[in-house]
Amino acid sequence: MEQTRKDSRRIEHRQGKYACTFRVNGKEVSVDASPMDRVVDLLRDGLHETGTKISCGIGRCGACSIWVDGRLTSSCLLLAYQVEGKEVTTIEGMGTEERCSIVQEAFMNEGGFQCGYCTPGMIMAAESLLRHTPDPDDEEIREGLSGNICRCTGYSGIIRAVKAAAANLQ
Amino acid sequence: MKQPEYQRRPDAVPKVTGSLKYLTDRFEENMLIGKVLRSEYPHARIKRIDTSAAEALPGVHAVLTHHDVPGLNRFGIVMPDQPVFCEDRVRYTGDAVAAVAAESAESADQALAAVVVEYEPLPVLDSVEKALTPEAEQLHENGNILHEASYTRGDLQQGFAGCTCIVEETYQLPRQMHGYMETEGGVVVPESDGGISVYMATQHGFKDRFQLSRILETPEEKIRIISSPIGGSFGGKDELNLQPYGALLALKTGRPVRVHNTREESIRAGLKRHPMAITMRTGADESGRVLAHETTIYADTGAYATLGPAILEFAVEHASGLYPIPNITTTGVSVFTNNGVAGEFRGFGGNQVTFALEGQMDRLAEKLGMEGTKLRARNMRKPSDTGPLGQGIAPTDGGRMILEDVTTWQQLPLSNAGETAWVKNGRGGAVSMHGGGLGYGRLDPSGGRLALTKEGKLEAAFGFEECGQGIVAVIETVMKGTFSCNEEDIEITIGDTNKVPVSGSTTASRGTSMVWTAVENMKASFRRQLLIEASRVTGTAAADLYLGAGGVHKRGAEPSLFLSYKALAEYVQDGDIETHTSFDFPVTPDEIDSGHYLYSFGGVSAEVEVNLLTGTVRVLDLKQSVSAGPVMYPQGYRGQIEGGGIMALGYTLMEDAVMQEGRYQTENFDTYLMPGVKDLPDNVTVKPREEVMEGDIHGPRGVGEIGTIAVAPAIAEAIYQAIGARPEKLPVSREWVLQQIQQRGLLPWNKPEKIPGG
Numbered sequence: 001m002e003q004t005r006k007d008s009r010r011i012e013h014r015q016g017k018y019a020c021t022f023r024v025n026g027k028e029v030s031v032d033a034s035p036m037d038r039v040v041d042l043l044r045d046g047l048h049e050t051g052t053k054i055s056c057g058i059g060r061c062g063a064c065s066i067w068v069d070g071r072l073t074s075s076c077l078l079l080a081y082q083v084e085g086k087e088v089t090t091i092e093g094m095g096t097e098e099r100c101s102i103v104q105e106a107f108m109n110e111g112g113f114q115c116g117y118c119t120p121g122m123i124m125a126a127e128s129l130l131r132h133t134p135d136p137d138d139e140e141i142r143e144g145l146s147g148n149i150c151r152c153t154g155y156s157g158i159i160r161a162v163k164a165a166a167a168n169l170q
Numbered sequence: 171m172k173q174p175e176y177q178r179r180p181d182a183v184p185k186v187t188g189s190l191k192y193l194t195d196r197f198e199e200n201m202l203i204g205k206v207l208r209s210e211y212p213h214a215r216i217k218r219i220d221t222s223a224a225e226a227l228p229g230v231h232a233v234l235t236h237h238d239v240p241g242l243n244r245f246g247i248v249m250p251d252q253p254v255f256c257e258d259r260v261r262y263t264g265d266a267v268a269a270v271a272a273e274s275a276e277s278a279d280q281a282l283a284a285v286v287v288e289y290e291p292l293p294v295l296d297s298v299e300k301a302l303t304p305e306a307e308q309l310h311e312n313g314n315i316l317h318e319a320s321y322t323r324g325d326l327q328q329g330f331a332g333c334t335c336i337v338e339e340t341y342q343l344p345r346q347m348h349g350y351m352e353t354e355g356g357v358v359v360p361e362s363d364g365g366i367s368v369y370m371a372t373q374h375g376f377k378d379r380f381q382l383s384r385i386l387e388t389p390e391e392k393i394r395i396i397s398s399p400i401g402g403s404f405g406g407k408d409e410l411n412l413q414p415y416g417a418l419l420a421l422k423t424g425r426p427v428r429v430h431n432t433r434e435e436s437i438r439a440g441l442k443r444h445p446m447a448i449t450m451r452t453g454a455d456e457s458g459r460v461l462a463h464e465t466t467i468y469a470d471t472g473a474y475a476t477l478g479p480a481i482l483e484f485a486v487e488h489a490s491g492l493y494p495i496p497n498i499t500t501t502g503v504s505v506f507t508n509n510g511v512a513g514e515f516r517g518f519g520g521n522q523v524t525f526a527l528e529g530q531m532d533r534l535a536e537k538l539g540m541e542g543t544k545l546r547a548r549n550m551r552k553p554s555d556t557g558p559l560g561q562g563i564a565p566t567d568g569g570r571m572i573l574e575d576v577t578t579w580q581q582l583p584l585s586n587a588g589e590t591a592w593v594k595n596g597r598g599g600a601v602s603m604h605g606g607g608l609g610y611g612r613l614d615p616s617g618g619r620l621a622l623t624k625e626g627k628l629e630a631a632f633g634f635e636e637c638g639q640g641i642v643a644v645i646e647t648v649m650k651g652t653f654s655c656n657e658e659d660i661e662i663t664i665g666d667t668n669k670v671p672v673s674g675s676t677t678a679s680r681g682t683s684m685v686w687t688a689v690e691n692m693k694a695s696f697r698r699q700l701l702i703e704a705s706r707v708t709g710t711a712a713a714d715l716y717l718g719a720g721g722v723h724k725r726g727a728e729p730s731l732f733l734s735y736k737a738l739a740e741y742v743q744d745g746d747i748e749t750h751t752s753f754d755f756p757v758t759p760d761e762i763d764s765g766h767y768l769y770s771f772g773g774v775s776a777e778v779e780v781n782l783l784t785g786t787v788r789v790l791d792l793k794q795s796v797s798a799g800p801v802m803y804p805q806g807y808r809g810q811i812e813g814g815g816i817m818a819l820g821y822t823l824m825e826d827a828v829m830q831e832g833r834y835q836t837e838n839f840d841t842y843l844m845p846g847v848k849d850l851p852d853n854v855t856v857k858p859r860e861e862v863m864e865g866d867i868h869g870p871r872g873v874g875e876i877g878t879i880a881v882a883p884a885i886a887e888a889i890y891q892a893i894g895a896r897p898e899k900l901p902v903s904r905e906w907v908l909q910q911i912q913q914r915g916l917l918p919w920n921k922p923e924k925i926p927g928g
């Protein structure tokens with residue numbers, strides 16, 4: 001008999017897991033999941049890809065931002081079945097310690113981070129913005145980052161970084 | 171390609187690539203998941219706790235209550251009054267009653283749900299007023315007053331007698347949440363010697379070790395605290411939070427245990443900024459000289475003490491700020507309630523009291539028909555003046571310098587003035603003074619260690635934590651500046667009680683200043699040791715050698731690099747070249763409790779735009795001038811002030827963790843709003859004023875807090891300039907703004923209503 005119950009986040013869980021298969025940064029992965037598991041937990045706990053962070057768990061802060069088939073989205077609001085067969089891109093797919101992306105370089109140069117906890121999500125948002133809007137004006141930058149909260153920097157350094165990255169990408 | 175303006179922080183690459191492992195990212199083989207059961211009631215007696223059903227669940231390895239605490243079942247930095255697990259009474263909804271460790275988060279959740287706790291609800295003391303009534307139930311043995319503090323000088327009555335102009339107001343300050351993006355948590359690992367390693371954020375590893383040792387009844391040497399990197403703290407992670415539960419569960423089960431608060435759990439249990447009600451009566455003579463200043467502070471400290479007493483004393487000290495007023499009486503009371511626990515938060519009581527003080531200055535200035543900046547200049551402290559408690563302090567001209575900048579900025583024309591009938595602009599300025607270090611009468615030791623490691627690195631070790639503020643960048647910059655070495659030559663050791671010397675807490679804007687002082691103390695001896703050793707190894711006179719990039723250099727040689735640090739390290743034993751320092755944070759020579767010695771100053775000028783139709787206040791321009799000695803790491807300095815400024819903008823315009831009957835009305839970031847990128851002013855300026863007095867030996871003062879202090883009063887004054895109403899309550903709500911607009915008939919199609927009492 002299948003059991004259902006609710007956890008502290010009031011999400012319903014079912015006993016019984018299945019192999020959830022999708023691609024992460026170009027590599028096919030298969031994780032034990034119940035369809036209702038959050039993608040952020042699959043990434044962090046299942047795959048130990050902890051670059052994607054968890055902060056609010058309700059889609060308000062953007063710390064968990066990833067791309068699914070190239071679209072920016074909050075992985076705390078995404079359930080396992082929703083990424084089945086999809087291409088997931090995380091911060092680990094953006095650049096490496098040896099070769100950072102232009103956006104990552106700009107964040108380092110312009111003071112786009114302090115504690116760094118919002119940074120992976122912020123960079124996913126910034127990369128997404130610049131892919132869709134290569135030469136954003138101030139309003140577009142603000143719009144593009146409006147789903148991401150940073151408590152440390154006060155955003156000035158982040159905006160400097162996005163502007164510098166946009167200029168360098170030209 | 172745009173050239174970077176700044177040196178990169180040493181933690182830059184791991185942070186932007188996501189490869190940095192925070193303590194909540196840790197994964198251990200065989201790890202269990204821990205969770206804490208918090209009280210259902212803000213105030214209740216516990217009649218019964220039954221854990222048997224929870225224990226019987228599959229996958230559950232431990233269910234702990236107060237019976238399972240081997241040592242002191244209490245914690246608290248100043249006085250241990252907060253139960254690890256409540257025995258017979260709960261005093262706020264964050265109180266812990268039980269904790270479980272299970273194989274998965276799901277089974278841990280099930281176990282929590284299966285713990286039976288029977289409560290008998292008690293009357294909820296959800297305000298300072300209620301807690302102070304004679305009939306109120308006593309929340310602690312000594313009653314409902316946590317602490318009282320006061321300061322008097324001169325004769326208040328006489329002072330007021332000489333005043334031609336007196337203003338009085340009561341200011342209400344909200345319960346701000348730290349809102350660090352990484353919630354509390356981490357992993358505790360039991361070690362083979364019976365000890366534990368605690369991988370959890372804190373602002374003072376040794377203090378956690380001490381507190382845990384008391385709780386676990388385990389010698390401190392058996393507890394290792396690994397506490398950096400941290401995803402933000404702002405004071406909120408200085409006190410213990412989940413460490414006791416992780417530790418007890420790990421010791422009980424013999425397995426690593428991960429505990430990590432959800433945001434909801436973090437809000438419910440975590441600290442907040444003290445809500446305060448501050449009444450000030452301030453009087454000046456015709457010329458604008460402030461002669462008398464009376465302050466009464468009521469602070470809602472919540473259910474337990476933590477740093478409540480020190481925060482109240484800080485507020486009392488800073489009640490007269492930068493103005494050496496001859497007649498002062500300040501009294502403060504910090505009161506226990508059944509609300510969320512209030513504790514350490516960036517600014518430490520200074521934010522609240524400065525909002526009130528600067529509000530008084532603006533009210534006085536208006537009554538006197540003077541410019542606000544002029545009134546401030548008339549009353550500004552002189553370099554040789556004593557501190558606010560009459561204590562001797564390091565001479566400083568910071569107040570005058572930052573006021574000079576604010577005065578200039580206040581003359582700037584308003585942007586888009588008069589463009590639309592329903593938008594009004596205004597500009598306001600305010601200044602602040604903020605003590606660094608813990609203050610007179612409090613143990614405030616610091617220190618550091620420099621060593622040449624086996625691998626040939628110049629190791630700089632400090633007991634400070636990296637919570638984002640950039641202490642690693644400060645250490646790197648100071649090391650490079652002192653020894654002319656490269657980044658690659660330096661190894662920074664922090665955040666591990668097994669490896670670092672005692673440096674004191676990473677609080678009170680003391681880190682930067684202490685790193686600088688420590689390296690100053692150690693540099694001669696370290697340099698000498700390295701050069702003597704290099705001279706011995708190479709047979710070259712030490713006088714011909716000097717330290718530089720990559721290693722020891724020789725004068726006149728081409729290339730000058732003579733012996734790399736790595737090569738030198740091969741000739742010496744580990745620990746051969748090592749130097750230590752320990753010292754105390756500088757304190758006032760006068761025996762005045764809690765008085766500070768080193769102060770920083772911050773001046774703010776803000777322009778706002780008030781939308782008369784919606785009541786929205788938008789900050790367009792936020793300029794800050796800061797006097798805190800020389801800048802060590804420019805990017806970090808700027809970031810602290812920019813970030814602090816926006817955090818304070820939130821405090822002023824949107825943030826309040828509202829409580830009703832002892833329960834948070836907010837659970838998460840959907841109902842607690844912090845500034846987002848769209849709230850960022852169009853222009854944010856940071857102007858460091860680096861000059862110090864001649865002969866000043868104290869180097870840099872920290873800037874972790876100063877950027878948050880004078881922002882609120884500056885914005886409040888800007889709002890007044892825009893709509894003619896003075897906010898005395900934060901955050902300034904749209905409802906209030908609209909009401910003021912209505913009452914004043916500011917919209918062309920509204921007739922002014924009679925202002926009640928006006």
Ligand code: FES
Pocket residue numbers: 053054055056057058059060061062063064065074075076077
């Ligand atoms: S954790 Fe997903 S949006 Fe905050």
Ligand code: FES
Pocket residue numbers: 112113114115116117118119149150151152153351401402638
């Ligand atoms: S850098 Fe800390 S939250 Fe953004």
